[in-house]
Amino acid sequence: MSSAISNIFSNYKHILMACLVIAVYLSPYYILGEDTHIRVHDNMDSNIVWYKLLAESGQFFSMSELPNVINGLPRSTLATPFDIMVWFYTLFEPMTAYTIGQTIMRFAGFFGMYLLLRRFISSKWIVAGVSVAFAMLPFWPSGLLSIAGLPLALYLFLSIRDRSWRAPWYHWLTLMLIPFFSNFILTFVFFLGLMGVIWLVDWIRFKHSNWALFTAVAAMTTIYLIKNYMIIYSMFINSGFTSHRDALDLGHNSLMGTIRLFFENFLTGHTHDMAIHTYIILPVIGIAFVVAIFNRLRPTLLASLLLFNAALSLWYAFWYWEGWRIVKDNVMLANTFNFSRIHFLDPMVWYICFALALWLLWKHLRFGKTIVVLLIIAQCVSVFWLNEELKYERLGMPTYEEFYSEELFESIEEYIGKDQSEYRVVSIAMHPTIAQFNGFYTLDTYNNSYPLEYKQRFREIIAPELDKNPTLESYVDTWGGRLYMYVAELGKNYIFKKNSNEVLDNLNINTDALRELGGDYVLSALPIENHEENQLAFERSFENDESIYKIYLYRVEGEPWYLR
Template structure:
């Protein structure tokens, strides 16, 4: 009987491997014609990796700058550390191959981590193998912040290692996991919050059991230390760089109490796109059913892990929502770090918590009767199918493909038309992400970065100050965040993806082109025509179109 169960488990693991291969296959098959996430991906990170790889500063010193962006005002430290493997993927491989490899690495280790965690610590016994494998597969299918790598999806693997150490297991595998994960994850995009949660877990053990459990404590310190070594640029900037930067004008505490309450329940039920859980349709109802069963049978002591995780799940959503409560304002004014560091990201723990709850909920439902037992495989399969529909090729099929977005053929024609060395002049974009120009080698005054000198933000603001005066939305967006150092306009608002079929036009543009020229600006790439170009000292040079691009680029020269 045991051999049959082990054989069945092996077969299920093979099927899960095939499913993972199919899930990432569009990236390999379609290549640059694949559709992938634009927000915080194509519009930023993928271009940054290419710029960094071509800058000659991939392993540059602490005080190095990236000359291609923001007139050299962007520090090398604003990009990923060279100790992070993802940086080398993009340096060694073409962008889409690097992206496909990164997606594959992340999803494979997400599956392995969740499977090992459930099998060893939560669903012990061969009979639970289908639930463990199915839950792990659904977890591995969830969307994640691509440049975050294993920052959220690597948490189950880290928790597996920590729980092993906590229980007294001495194995090189645990040390290997805690050593290698920091090379493919980010401390600010997930693991700061995970490691601090582990610290609270250790402290709770100390209070309850009155034992120090030194190996557990030292393992937390060890992994934190590895992260600090890998992220040495970030650590240096945080501790020693005292120049005011754009993060210093990030203000988050602006929501009313009842707005925060609504946001808490919304996050609990739907989640957040940077830490997506895909739990609303399947997992949430099953969690609530399992909660009802536990409360009805008064088994909350027996199911204390389930109850604790359920409470933690809601607490994380509440914490996320109330981080934006305007009642925090006196504290944020007194302690500046509360504005510059996004503590709301504790909700990045939710993918781990939600899928642990899913597995434990299925275990509770299983024990409630024969009918429920028969439904458990159906629930598992339903969640796997639901998560599979969040494949990027499906999710972003109506967005530009990689090739259409970066429009290399079109921008090569623009470069040839201008006919000057790209480092010899500066450009900016209107109605278009600056990352596109950056990816194609142009030196841009504008950019999407949240860590650059405040003096540059003020200097760039002079170009669009009249447009900001007209529109409170873009004025607040620029002044109280500024991560998108873009040429915003009143008529276009906070939109920067106007495709070639758009009917939009700029009729009343008011730019300070003298300020633009003073910064070295020579050309504007606009995705919409500017009717009053001459009033802004602009001359239309040429309109560029390409079948392989979704843009129509109006090239304006400052005169």
């Protein structure tokens, strides 16, 4: 028995060590639970609440509206019932579901990259080291396998490309399961398009078609289309509403601004797909090319992948160039669908490049093995340092429990004393999804899509404040995904703790429009000194020792919507 364990450790110690590192990386979620610091942007301020609302509504397959948000949020704007995260949030508490998602993401990212790199590199330490660094990247949490699962998907497609119908059945099965753990619109529509291009190029080059590869691409695409049936139904069969995305007006960068955006994305990446490649990976790739030149080598694959990533950054930058407005203004799909998101393929490509560069140094540089091990350790440390708990605790951001402050909002609910479905609230100086998480029916929101007509009506409420701040006005009018109660003097700051010295003494909202839309109460994280000028009656403030907020409750004066 001990001999068998010894053999397993001897043969797979690199994998076991990598899994141990990932387990330590994940440990804050399991040890701290709701006291963990996790990302706010496009996470606690949105996706976690969307999943929770959908899970609690029970409207998985229904096309009915969710009444909790904007007097009726179209069901098609939320996750599909075939999204595995919906069921995690249905079966478990939100933080537990989040932890499960993080665990799947990290281990799938590791093993997928490991299997992929093993095709090109024989050093198990390079393969394991680069794979564990990739697995610890600060992926967008709600993406699950949308980015982290790309190496696994690529490995499976290459396996089917090489072996055709002889590829193992479990490769096919895994490939067909990935759609339930990932997002088609975010990444896989582009990834599958590239797989289709590879199939077509192979057909032209080798004069025969690989029908197994074609079937794999077609089957995976079909599963994604079935999974996203609600969006397809809404777009092409029964739209039901005109989305606010139809009025998007993004992309007015000058040529110089576009060039700067290219270099910014190529060198540092995007907030949702950061590869943390600036200070170690890029220099290593540069050194690898120098070593290749001195050794008269042709690192063709490394050069091709580097140029591919440069092309992705260039496409991303030019998508926001003012010259593209001609196309976007005349082709609805170009305006409503973000084709620049192909840059989400960046992290996978950067880490393949990193592994190839390290392999070149390993073989052709004096003391190469020692240098490579040190570089891998340095990169792993740099990404581990961005672990959510470490990063957001360091930045002074709230924990999961502090952000949602359930006990505090319970006391507000109890004070109001009515069923939450009987009144509507808006939030000032904080994210409206906090109120949504705590069961309140909100008129403000953050969603990827909602009725354009509602946006226009809500905008009337905040129009006086937008008039004071051109930046906010442009932010709302050109995009508007965040339909917040903006205050000119606060800008795009949405977290104010109870020790804040900020006071709102120049607030100017259209209270008639708020009342007409059904607003009954205003929840503010800051005191509104001129509340009477805005026809708001101060009720009382709420705070406790556990919450980071002090919430000021104001009642909208006038006859409530449900009595009119």
